[in-house]
Amino acid sequence: MENKLYSPKVMNDILKKYNFRFSKNLGQNFLIDGNILDKICDGINLDKDDEVVEIGPGIGTLTSALAERARKVIAIELDKRLLPILDDTLSSYKNIEVIHGDVLKLDLNNIIEEKFENKKVKLAANLPYYITTPIIMKLLEQKINLESIIVMVQKEVAERMKASPGSKAYGALSIAVQYYSNPEIVTIVPKNVFIPKPNVDSAVIKLDVYSKPRVDVKDEQLFFNVVKGAFSLRRKTLVNSLSSSDVGINKEEIKEILRDLNIKENIRGEKLSIEQFALLADSIYDKKN
Known part of the structure; x- marks a missing residue:
């Protein structure tokens, strides 16, 4: 014009x-x-x-x-x-x-x-x-x-x-x-x-x-539930945030998974990379199935 x-x-x-x-x-x-x-x-x-x-x-x-x-x-x-x-x-x-x-x-x-x-x-x-x-x-x-x-x-x-x-x-x-x-x-x-x-x-x-998502996950819905749960109580540790969310496992099971993944128990969700969230979600999936 x-x-x-x-x-x-x-x-x-x-x-x-x-x-x-x-x-x-x-x-x-x-x-x-x-x-x-x-x-x-x-x-x-x-x-x-x-x-x-x-x-x-x-x-x-x-x-x-x-x-x-x-x-x-x-x-x-x-x-x-x-x-x-x-x-x-x-x-x-x-x-x-x-x-x-x-x-x-x-x-x-x-x-x-x-x-x-x-x-x-x-x-x-x-x-x-x-x-x-x-x-x-x-x-x-x-x-x-x-x-x-x-x-x-x-x-x-x-x-x-x-x-x-x-x-x-x-x-x-x-x-x-x-x-x-x-x-x-x-x-x-x-x-x-x-x-x-x-x-x-x-x-x-x-x-x-991306032609396919950046990370492969076993259950996409669970992955996003874990992410949402991790940030739901931002000032709390990842363990406390996830145990208060609906991801379906208890605090002790979350601690066990974090130990297996070499992630510190007192870490907050904001410190985890997307790849670590994928590993965490897959481990929770395996624990539940």
């Missing part, structure tokens, strides 16, 4: 034309910085053969930038008030299709199979803070045919996804994300490059999705 959608003047003119009011309930913040758009597109290495799913196109700011580099873009928008705006702002692009729907309720595997003939695709999103984790975990847990995911999230959430064992930010979210993908923070995004301005800074994080 000749008039870039990220220009505050262009954006305000469009919003005024359609009498659009931002919804606090939907956590709407629109990006007004073209450099960040470039970093997002660069971050997932878009080229003319790529096919992209975008979640939350807003008025089409990122959508248009993606479409200029990719072969095809399917954009999923929840807010029906934005549909006529997207019809307008994206009218010159022949490689964009907008779907109205809630990404948490849609079958993304079906959409990818139908629209992209089940080819591996890339996914981009500027997610509302309140729903970031459920959406990302759905994308990863449902083993959707994705090559990579690049999302704008709250800076603190990005740091938790990327965090290493022993750090303050490391927790169940770190392990869940790193079980399915390799996270990399692309850039930090200051709060003043959005309309309206959010209360905190954001970050663009890229998740390269």
Whole structure:
């Protein structure tokens, strides 16, 4: 487009034309910085053969930038008030299709199979803070045919996804994300490059999705129950946290397993690597079966 959608003047003119009011309930913040758009597109290495799913196109700011580099873009928008705006702002692009729907309720595997003939695709999103984790975990847990995911999230959430064992930010979210993908923070995004301005800074994080999980486990559900249990009482030792959780074995059995794995009894969950959690979960599985 000749008039870039990220220009505050262009954006305000469009919003005024359609009498659009931002919804606090939907956590709407629109990006007004073209450099960040470039970093997002660069971050997932878009080229003319790529096919992209975008979640939350807003008025089409990122959508248009993606479409200029990719072969095809399917954009999923929840807010029906934005549909006529997207019809307008994206009218010159022949490689964009907008779907109205809630990404948490849609079958993304079906959409990818139908629209992209089940080819591996890339996914981009500027997610509302309140729903970031459920959406990302759905994308990863449902083993959707994705090559990579690049999302704008709250800076603190990005740091938790990327965090290493022993750090303050490391927790169940770190392990869940790193079980399915390799996270990399692309850039930090200051709060003043959005309309309206959010209360905190954001970050663009890229998740390269593994073809199979980073660790092999005997029981995936048990693995995640162990991780959840380990962080449920963060100030307690791993033994106390797990014995208070629903992993199904008692304190003495947990101590015995830790001794067998050469893990100190007084360790906290935040010190364990994802590989150690996998060994721990498998040992609990063996003890129970």
